[in-house]
Amino acid sequence: MSVLNFTTIKSFLKQNLAEKFKSKIFFFKRRASPFPVGNLKPEKKAVLALADGTTIVGYGFGATGKTSGEVVFNTGMVGYVESITDPSYNGQILVQTYPLIGNYGVCPEHFESGGPKIRGYVVRELCVEPSHWTSKKTLDEWLKENGVPAIYGVDTRMLTKKLRIFGVMLGVLHVYPPGEEPNLEEIKEEIKYVPDPNQTDLAREVSTRKIVRYETDGKYRVVLVDCGVKKSIIRNLLARKVNVVQVPIDTTTDKILSEKPDGIVLSNGPGNPKMVPYLIKTVKQLLEVKIPVFGICLGCQVLALALGGDTYKLKFGHRGQNHPAIDLKTQRCYITSQNHGYAINPDSLPEDVEVTFLNANDKTVEGIKHKKLPFTAVQFHPEAAPGPVDTDFLFDLFLRDMEKFRGG
Incomplete structure (x- = not known):
């Protein structure tokens, strides 16, 4: 019997994970409720579409509307305010790998620039009743004021694995008005025409x-x-x-x-x-x-x-x-x-x-x-x-x- 070396195991995992990701439409499923922690009701539907044809359906917060950019992930457990205001994220839709976001609200003292610099935001579980003595407003309120569309109820673990295996890719994030249902075929077509921000200044x-x-x-x-x-x-x-x-x-x-x-x-x-x-x-x-x-x-x-x-x-x-x-x-x-x-x-x-x-x-x-x-x-x-x-x-x-x- 042959002994599996690291390269063989890595190849096996990559192949099997790739098979898993062939399904291009994802709805968030887990035992706990995908609803946010707090009083925000999931009134707005949202969709994140990737350049490879993947479509992820979730709930919208922040601004209603459409945005596009390079979809990237951040592995930090805290510091979401600093990350959102970091100008280095200009042109990007940011995915947080840590599942609980918004817990300590938004404190202006943590800003690294004048305001949010990301084009869009992706989280697993959203907290809309933060608990911190420096917090001035909720993450939802802040992103809405600054015109940043965001989506929660996303399996960010799955999404991060996809980006690690296949690399970061372009994406379109659409947050729909309350009561409006997503048009998945339309957003799949839109992703074909998204310009690469890395080819601009x-x-x-x-x-x-x-x-x-x-x-x-x-x-x-x-x-x-x-x-x-x-x-x-x-x-x-x-x-x-x-x-x-x-x-x-x-x-x-x-x-x-x-x-x-x-x-x-x-x-x-x-x-x-x-x-x-x-x-x-x-x-x-x-x-x-x-x-x-x-x-x-x-x-x-x-x-x-x-x-x-x-x-x-x-x-x-x-x-x-x-x-x-x-x-x-x-x-x-x-x-x-x-x-x-x-x-x-x-x-x-x-x-x-x-x-x-x-x-x-x-x-x-x-x-x-x-x-x-x-x-x-x-x-x-x-x-x-x-x-x-x-x-x-x-x-x-x-x-x-x-x-x-x-x-x-």
Whole structure:
């Protein structure tokens, strides 16, 4: 009798799960009621249709209407407010793998931008009577006010498995008015014409339109190139007495250098890094000045491209607060917060650029550094929000680079 190895088992499971997913219409079935926890009655029907023909029927909350985007999943148990307001989710329909969502309501102090940046929201069980002293409103009320369609009563475990096996895909989410029945054939036809948001400049959509200045009593000044920056990145810089000049993503090199910065931060942001060629060109010019550069998430990918490297799309990305990243210098493993669908090809990096962090799960690049010049970047979020802050020391290392640059 032959012994089953890991590859054989993996192939067997994939084949059988694929057979299971051949049924393209899913109605949520479980012992507990799919109704929300609270007084919201399931008056609105909702449908999520995927590009492979899968149709998922549930109940609507938030805004009534239709939206489309790339369907992705987040594995965090908490932090849904921070995730919903993270500009890196622009162009995406977000699926929460944790089944209970809305339990602690919505607190504006947790916002990572001015409001929701997702195109649609998918949860298993919705709570409409939150219990938390900082809550100002329910998740349903907040999404409705901001025009975000959402669906609950979805088997998010099944949906996540599908996205893991076949990869993230485009989707259409339609929340119908009360009493209106879904037209499944119509929505299946609509999915054929959904444009891929990753082929557009999503970062420009969420970048600041004007220069914003944050002054402290510190002596160092940073120009933060806003590709869709999270507020917590700015908070971390201000906490270290760094003066911050937040500029639009398309700001020219001359304009950036006219601010006389001691360092440049390339922020997080949504989408495909190759859709911002103008920023890559600007970063190349900034590197010639040899000024310290610190990239985060999308900023990490942009720095890699500016240094001569290449990027590629991940099958289902890294999104959540529980992603392990190994520091190759110390061999310490940090649990990090991540939100990205693209990664750096390590074989494409020039000889003077080294990999500093690797993902412990899939061995993808999580950080890079120039061997001689003060250019560093990480794919994860050292500012967390939500998630562990174990790697916020990277802001201190960037501050040290600025001190060396100015001879301080």
